[in-house]
Amino acid sequence: MGALWEKSKRIRSAAMAGSTCPSMPSLRPCRTEELAAEQGMTVNRPEFDEAFKKHQELSRAGSEQVFKGGLLDHSETTTKYHTATHLLHKALRMTLGDHVAQKGSNITAERMRFDFSHNAPMTADEVAKVQAIVNEQIQRDLPVGMEVMSLDDAKAGGAIALFGEKYESQVKVYTIGDFSTGVFSREVCGGPHVERTGTMGKFTIQKEQSSSAGVRRIRAILE
Secondary structure, X not given: OHHHHHHHHHHHHHHHHHOOOOOOOXXXXXXXXXXXXXXXXXXXXXXXXXXXXXXXXXXXXXXXXXXXXXXOOOOHXXXXXXXXXXXXXXXXXXXXXXXXXXXXXXXOOOOEXXXXXXXXXXXXXXXXXXXXXXXXXXXXXXXXEEEEEEHHHHHHOOOEOXXXXXXXXXXXXXXXXXXXXXXXXXXXXXOOOXXXXXXXXXEEEEEEEEEEOXXXXXXXXXX
């Protein structure tokens, strides 16, 4: 099926360049078979349509994942990784400075990816320090609480909100730690998160690299 789809992509790319078809759905009956013949290929229409449908489903799934803030699902494992992004965000700000801001994240059941603003590669000592800070908060078994409030109240209370993000009038604020023993992290976020950090496991940074100009990327796992 993968080879079939690669062929279909080449055909559709050629059709896009010279087709008078008004839209993608009409592209297949318009020129697909003609272009396949020009490239020495034949089109098995049922298989082609099946591959096209699978591609559309994967594209929709990817869009939904982005819409949910990088979460593939709300399973126990991905929820732990989501909480880890909050711990990592705070640890990076503590280590590198308050200019650090989250620029994106992607979470699966196997790993997490976190993009953040910073103009230089992290040193080995900085990576080790950030990792140690995150693991310290996990070992402290901090409570994770959620409150609903206005965005202005959230910011006034010290919660971090992503620049450029569109929020509702009422937002969820997740706090890691408590006010009696000390709050570690406080962010505007849709969730979900673990109830206590002690359930998360060991945090390990596997790689720190450039993502784009002025943006770094960390890949990490929980074990």
